[in-house]
Amino acid sequence: MPRWSSSSFSVPTRLWLPAPPVGRTDVQITLLGTGSPIPDPLRAGPSTLVRSEGTAILVDCGRGLLMRLAGAGLLPPMLSAVLVTHLHSDHLTDLNDVITMHWVMNPRPVTLSVFGPPGMREVVDATLAALAPDIRYRLAHHADLTGRPSVQVTEVTRGNSFDVGAIAVRVAATDHRPVEPTVGYRLESDGRSAVLGGDGVPCAGLDELCKGADAYVQTVIRDDLVRQVPNARFQDIVDYHSTVEDASRTAARAGVRTLVLTHYVPPMAADASDAWRALAAQHFAGEIVLGDDLTTVDI
Ligand SMILES: [Zn+2]
Ligand SMILES: [Zn+2]
Secondary structure (H helix, E strand, C coil): CCCCCHHHHCCCHHHHCCCCCCCCCCEEEEEEECCCCCCCCCCCCCEEEEEECCEEEEECCCCCHHHHHHHCCCCHHHCCEEECCCCCHHHCCCHHHHHHHHHHCCCCCCEEEEEECCCHHHHHHHHHHHCHHHHHHHHHHCCCCCCCCEEEEEECCCCCEEEECCEEEEEEECEECCECCCEEEEEEECCEEEEECCCCECCHHHHHHHCCCCEEEEEEECHHHHCCCCCHHHHHHHHHCCEHHHHHHHHHHHCCCEEEEEEEECCCCCCCHHHHHHHHHCCCCCEEECCCCCEEEEC
16 A cells, blocks of 8 residues: 555545534634744744634734644634734744635635734735736646636724624734734624734733633743853843733733643643643743644633
């Protein structure tokens, strides 16, 4: 028996059908990618999926996210919207892949909604420009593909709010200076709330967003470990990211129920999760979730 066969590469018809409803009434958070800019064989780049009542929102587009999205049982056409917290490359590397596969895998013309801070439109325009040859090839080859990828960009700032399907979204400013502007999102559905803080240090906008949330997802670093690496460029990251302790203090201050940590810098070793959790538990008495890619929390 060969290790692969032609049948391995056939595309099941169901992949091309519209998204089935998720069929749940709660909110489900899946860490698609728990990595960071540092390449890691086991962790995709920063990306989190939030699902509720058939709505699926992708927050950030890190390296390899579509592989993990498939692992979570979703394909690109099933995405309701993409939210971007900021324009650092590790949160955007695979936006081009999302745009392309959302376009070519949909059986009919559709628009991909992308929300992000000011600058988002420039990034999407440049991404579409880079994809121009590919778009030409596919339009020339596929008779039933009649239009270019359609992407609707909405640039958002603090205080904005909007709905994506069953999920209501609120935007707040975060502090990831000198990267600015940056935003965090509070997603609410079915009486449940999840905050996606993105990168940054604790700030008033994040506190306000997190107030009473069921879950708070924060990208974190371990400054104690980063400081041991004799590399000035690596140590530069300490001053604009939340440490594990920072995130846990924000969670405690805001009365969050569940703290979800992701974007582990340096990469969290397989046997190190207890040590990371213990650091957070010094400041936060609620549930603390961290783990590998595809770790899922129901709230
Ligand atoms: Zn960043
Ligand atoms: Zn980052």
